Amino acid sequence: MNKTGISFAAARAAYRPDADLGPLPALTDPDTLLAACHPDHLRGSVVKLAIGANAGDGCQRELAELLQAEAFIDEADLAGTPVTDTDVLVIGGGGAGCAAALAAAERGARVLLATKLRLGDSNTVMAEGGIQAAIEPDDTPQQHISDTLRGGHHAADPALVAALVADGPDAIRWLIRQGMQFETTATGDLHTRKAGGMSAARIVHCRDYTGLEMMRVLREAVIQHRGIEVWEQSPAVELLSNERGQKCVGAVLGSLADGRLRIVRTRSVILATGGLGRLHLNGFPTSNHLGATGDGLVLAYRIGAKLRELDSFQYHPTGLVHPTHLSGKLVTEGVRAAGALLVNGEGRRFIDELLPRDVVSAAILRECQEGRGILSVRTDKTRLGVWLDTPRLERSQPGLLERQFPKLLARTRGAGIDPRVDPLLVHPTLHYQNGGVLIDVNGATTVPGLYAVGELAGGIHGRNRIMGNALLDIIGFGRRAGVAAVAERDRGPKKVTLEHVNRMRRALTLAGMPLTHKSPRLLPAYAGGAWNR
Amino acid sequence: MEPLNQLLLHPDHRVGADLTRWQAHGGGSALSAAAADPAAVRELVRLADLRGLGGSGFPVWKKWDVVAAEPARPDKYLVVNGNEDEPGTFKDRLLLEETPHQVIEGAVIAALAVGANRVVFYVNPDLARSLTALKLAIEQWRAAGLTEIAARALGRPLELELLPGSGHYIGGEETAALEWIEGRFPFPRGKPPYPAQSGVHGCPTLVNNVETLAHVPHLVLYGVDWFRGRGIGRGTGTKLYSLSGDVLHPGVYELPMGTPLRELIYAHGGGLLSGKPLKAVFTGGPSNTLLTPADLDVALDFDSLRECGGSLGTGAMIVISEGTGVVKRVAEYVRFFAHSSCGQCPPCKTGTATLSRLLDRIDTGRGTPADLATLENLCAMLPNSGRCHLLNGVVQLLDSSFRHFHHEYRNALR
Numbered sequence: 009m010n011k012t013g014i015s016f017a018a019a020r021a022a023y024r025p026d027a028d029l030g031p032l033p034a035l036t037d038p039d040t041l042l043a044a045c046h047p048d049h050l051r052g053s054v055v056k057l058a059i060g061a062n063a064g065d066g067c068q069r070e071l072a073e074l075l076q077a078e079a080f081i082d083e084a085d086l087a088g089t090p091v092t093d094t095d096v097l098v099i100g101g102g103g104a105g106c107a108a109a110l111a112a113a114e115r116g117a118r119v120l121l122a123t124k125l126r127l128g129d130s131n132t133v134m135a136e137g138g139i140q141a142a143i144e145p146d147d148t149p150q151q152h153i154s155d156t157l158r159g160g161h162h163a164a165d166p167a168l169v170a171a172l173v174a175d176g177p178d179a180i181r182w183l184i185r186q187g188m189q190f191e192t193t194a195t196g197d198l199h200t201r202k203a204g205g206m207s208a209a210r211i212v213h214c215r216d217y218t219g220l221e222m223m224r225v226l227r228e229a230v231i232q233h234r235g236i237e238v239w240e241q242s243p244a245v246e247l248l249s250n251e252r253g254q255k256c257v258g259a260v261l262g263s264l265a266d267g268r269l270r271i272v273r274t275r276s277v278i279l280a281t282g283g284l285g286r287l288h289l290n291g292f293p294t295s296n297h298l299g300a301t302g303d304g305l306v307l308a309y310r311i312g313a314k315l316r317e318l319d320s321f322q323y324h325p326t327g328l329v330h331p332t333h334l335s336g337k338l339v340t341e342g343v344r345a346a347g348a349l350l351v352n353g354e355g356r357r358f359i360d361e362l363l364p365r366d367v368v369s370a371a372i373l374r375e376c377q378e379g380r381g382i383l384s385v386r387t388d389k390t391r392l393g394v395w396l397d398t399p400r401l402e403r404s405q406p407g408l409l410e411r412q413f414p415k416l417l418a419r420t421r422g423a424g425i426d427p428r429v430d431p432l433l434v435h436p437t438l439h440y441q442n443g444g445v446l447i448d449v450n451g452a453t454t455v456p457g458l459y460a461v462g463e464l465a466g467g468i469h470g471r472n473r474i475m476g477n478a479l480l481d482i483i484g485f486g487r488r489a490g491v492a493a494v495a496e497r498d499r500g501p502k503k504v505t506l507e508h509v510n511r512m513r514r515a516l517t518l519a520g521m522p523l524t525h526k527s528p529r530l531l532p533a534y535a536g537g538a539w540n541r
Numbered sequence: 542m543e544p545l546n547q548l549l550l551h552p553d554h555r556v557g558a559d560l561t562r563w564q565a566h567g568g569g570s571a572l573s574a575a576a577a578d579p580a581a582v583r584e585l586v587r588l589a590d591l592r593g594l595g596g597s598g599f600p601v602w603k604k605w606d607v608v609a610a611e612p613a614r615p616d617k618y619l620v621v622n623g624n625e626d627e628p629g630t631f632k633d634r635l636l637l638e639e640t641p642h643q644v645i646e647g648a649v650i651a652a653l654a655v656g657a658n659r660v661v662f663y664v665n666p667d668l669a670r671s672l673t674a675l676k677l678a679i680e681q682w683r684a685a686g687l688t689e690i691a692a693r694a695l696g697r698p699l700e701l702e703l704l705p706g707s708g709h710y711i712g713g714e715e716t717a718a719l720e721w722i723e724g725r726f727p728f729p730r731g732k733p734p735y736p737a738q739s740g741v742h743g744c745p746t747l748v749n750n751v752e753t754l755a756h757v758p759h760l761v762l763y764g765v766d767w768f769r770g771r772g773i774g775r776g777t778g779t780k781l782y783s784l785s786g787d788v789l790h791p792g793v794y795e796l797p798m799g800t801p802l803r804e805l806i807y808a809h810g811g812g813l814l815s816g817k818p819l820k821a822v823f824t825g826g827p828s829n830t831l832l833t834p835a836d837l838d839v840a841l842d843f844d845s846l847r848e849c850g851g852s853l854g855t856g857a858m859i860v861i862s863e864g865t866g867v868v869k870r871v872a873e874y875v876r877f878f879a880h881s882s883c884g885q886c887p888p889c890k891t892g893t894a895t896l897s898r899l900l901d902r903i904d905t906g907r908g909t910p911a912d913l914a915t916l917e918n919l920c921a922m923l924p925n926s927g928r929c930h931l932l933n934g935v936v937q938l939l940d941s942s943f944r945h946f947h948h949e950y951r952n953a954l955r
Binding site for chain 1: 869953
């Protein structure tokens, strides 16, 4: 990436909230822009997988290194390991994991929920916008399906989208029963909003912290349920397979607290480990929480599950560039929806701010590549960005920022920036994994006994996710997988082995690849690096 | 390395349930040859020293002669045992899936040789593809009139029946199979009477493994000398070895009976994964003795292994490399057997459960010296106190792991 641009000081000095921004240049062909500037299309960004269920498919380079790697543990590490038996093991303590655990426990199963950090440490809590459900009189499920498919460039699995949409109203009803608060109208109906790419108002929300509210009730429900045991700080280090390596029968959990391993034997495993923003693909900052290192993809791939769209990720256009400690944190799309413009280092508008996220991101990257970006103050780590013109918004609608975006103001003020006076320096940030593990409508993967739900699962959003479908996806498919996992047929204790690890070793050896790289990542390098026992 | 002498798994035979292709490669000619003089096949089997390849290694001709000598009451049964469910064994499913006609032909010839008029293909219900192929193949036999040819040689109608098993490991025991065929839970029976004298519904019954019977057609076609020449040393014919564990190329290998373990692991299996040293090999069910690197040059046939204190079993070889805990592996297998015990003999029901519990304690670091002593005492007390071989097999496995890896047990104690 070209690292030259206009210096922050010069750009800030030249900035006027009332300056003439010039005419908006016409965007003739968004596809050309995407191909030229979107990170998914960066040269060398995508490689072909050589081994495993997706051999021959394109995959993001950093992810491919983790997928085609050796496991952390060997049989020797399992000697003397305590064993726990349970009916269903849920790996992941975000919204999808909690929904799955609750659904399974409601059907009488003993559930163990293991999470790498703490229960609720997840991207679910960061969802601000809301959750989609076709509940308005002028809306239909078919419209919801069409919007989702179109938004995903028609790459999604129609059966999964149909299931997602069909679950919508019931998911809201279930959440309300769990105690979740939603915005209501004066007459007591659910309040809905319309967002980009939607043909009707469909976003049900709770102020601008819907995900946080959702996680609050799910967390309480999980903690209070007698059938669910929660293990925090217990990342899954490896799955366990039957003696032929063809069925998932448990997992090996590590402990961040004491570094010891534990074996969990179970009928079925539900992976709900979320995304991989913390792998910082292509060197991008991320909006994701600390634990989002793509562990689920690695574990599922090693046991033989098929994945999909491994070359497609969503980069949110407006992540903060500075201050450095907030790098990658989101400025919600709502700010642009309210009228904030994007301005480059030369003081010009360059894109319609309300185009789809991938197009806007590509446009910002183009400005930065072509020298019209603004260099961040912290030049030890060169960061480029463009202005998000919040002072202009404040001038046209005084008090709006204070009223509608208190979270944004609080966050930036803490760093000595006042968005009402200072434009915000923004740059696309790695936000969401569009693809993931191939599943059916029950969240079942291609490996018996293994389920995948939430951001980890693929095929629901195609190659681009529209707002509000992620929260629906985690509840809908989370509950479906929980129900299906309980029904899993089980003929008693077969062996729990690492045979699938051996299979991966064989494939690596035969492909002439090194056995030195180990995965999953578990924690980003700056948070302690590869998990070290 | 491509094996030279493939008989059972010869590419010409691996045609699945496709009667035309199978016949095009000479399939069915052994039946015609045998139909002329069925009794002579028994002599062939004796001279060829064909053994029971389901794990016993029992000379096939002995069973055949007993059944042939018994009068039909009013029926005689042949049970083709395809219940294969032992950890590490996956050969019969391959034969049934890819060479169902070969298995049927062998079974029908055997039926003629002993005068059995009811052939029951008794197959593990979890092997969906094997069941599908066999079902189709049997229908093709009926439609093509092949059963008619056999019936004429037999002098009475010949019935072929496909019966999915109960899905229990113990259902593979020959008398347990009889119980299931009679419609009851597969509890093994006491012996005697042996099935050959009084089997299904009191009729004389021959029970043979799928692989054993699959050998019969080419034995009939090519003769005793040719068959014996396929083996090495004291072994005759070929054997399907199920190789699994920490090797580069796991799989089913058809090799001369009596192939050394070293050749199987290193020449065919591609050696150990990640270049680690060999630690041990679980053989057979794995309710057998362990082989260690010292046994690498032992010939893998029934007699040679018996002489060195082991057993070939089903020909399953589960290879483990250095870095694998023997206690955990043994604990896993014993748990499997404890779960598989049918529970009718109290020493086995409680014995296997207790062994499994003690092993789990030791494996997870909670075991005391007293626990280990209890294990060893039980191994001295339990053998031969059950109707079937299950309990003995468990003890044999434990005993042999004590013999070779006692230090691992001691080190795992609290």
